[in-house]
Amino acid sequence: MRRIRYQEIADDLRQRARSASAGTVLPSESELSAEFSASRVTIRRALEIVRDDGLIAARQGFGWFVATEPVRQRLERLGTIDEQLESSGKAAGRHVIEFGFVAPPPHVAAVLAADRVLRVKRVSLADGAPFAVVTVWCPAALALKLSLQDVERHPFFELLDVELRGATQTIGAESAEPADAELLAVPVGAPLLKCRRITTDLNGLPVLVSEHVFPAHRTEFVVDLPFDEPSITPAGLRLVE
Numbered sequence: 001m002r003r004i005r006y007q008e009i010a011d012d013l014r015q016r017a018r019s020a021s022a023g024t025v026l027p028s029e030s031e032l033s034a035e036f037s038a039s040r041v042t043i044r045r046a047l048e049i050v051r052d053d054g055l056i057a058a059r060q061g062f063g064w065f066v067a068t069e070p071v072r073q074r075l076e077r078l079g080t081i082d083e084q085l086e087s088s089g090k091a092a093g094r095h096v097i098e099f100g101f102v103a104p105p106p107h108v109a110a111v112l113a114a115d116r117v118l119r120v121k122r123v124s125l126a127d128g129a130p131f132a133v134v135t136v137w138c139p140a141a142l143a144l145k146l147s148l149q150d151v152e153r154h155p156f157f158e159l160l161d162v163e164l165r166g167a168t169q170t171i172g173a174e175s176a177e178p179a180d181a182e183l184l185a186v187p188v189g190a191p192l193l194k195c196r197r198i199t200t201d202l203n204g205l206p207v208l209v210s211e212h213v214f215p216a217h218r219t220e221f222v223v224d225l226p227f228d229e230p231s232i233t234p235a236g237l238r239l240v241e
Contacts, residue, residue, distance in 0.1 A: 022068030118143035
């Protein structure tokens with residue numbers, strides 16, 4: 001029996017979705033239209049069929065992507081998202097792309113009160129697919145014994161020879177610049193979640209500043225408030241000036 005064109009395209013898209021990593025962004029509808037020499041209406045119908053199979057999903061700013069459960073990070077305690085990935089059955093990984101002692105940018109220097117820091121930039125992976133770009137700054141005096149191999153294998157708070165008290169995290173939204181878009185395999189301008197973290201020692205002195213950039217289509221932050229008084233406003237919410 002002769003197959004309708006959009007069904008043939010849907011078959012191809014199913015195979016792509018099943019062989020791609022969760023969260024992978026598909027070509028745009030216009031790119032698929034050119035690839036299959038089909039109208040946008042035909043492409044949209046094929047995508048909707050595959051979506052109904054539960055294999056792909058769509059979100060504003062990303063277009064169509066391989067369906068996935070969001071990577072969730074709980075914020076009740078000081079820890080790493082890697083631990084939470086592994087507890088959910090995902091393989092966590094990290095790839096360091098920058099490691100060096102440098103002069104810190106002004107906003108980091110103001111927090112750490114240091115004129116020389118170790119700066120590490122890495123891509124975090126879930127089942128081999130990128131889900132975060134992380135940049136960490138640490139005062140050089142605390143990081144002189146650290147090596148590239150150390151930061152590839154362990155989170156910073158396990159490596160520092162100081163006891164930590166906790167951290168303050170500020171979470172906002174921004175659009176993907178070309179560099180981060182390439183590392184995260186998302187379109188330029190796609191929405192991102194950005195977490196800025198200041199980690200302190202037992203005396204309350206900042207010892208780490210980090211920035212974590214996540215693609216918004218596959219990341220969620222979760223905060224449990226089991227003992228708080230009922231409120232219509234999320235704890236910690238503030239307006240940006």
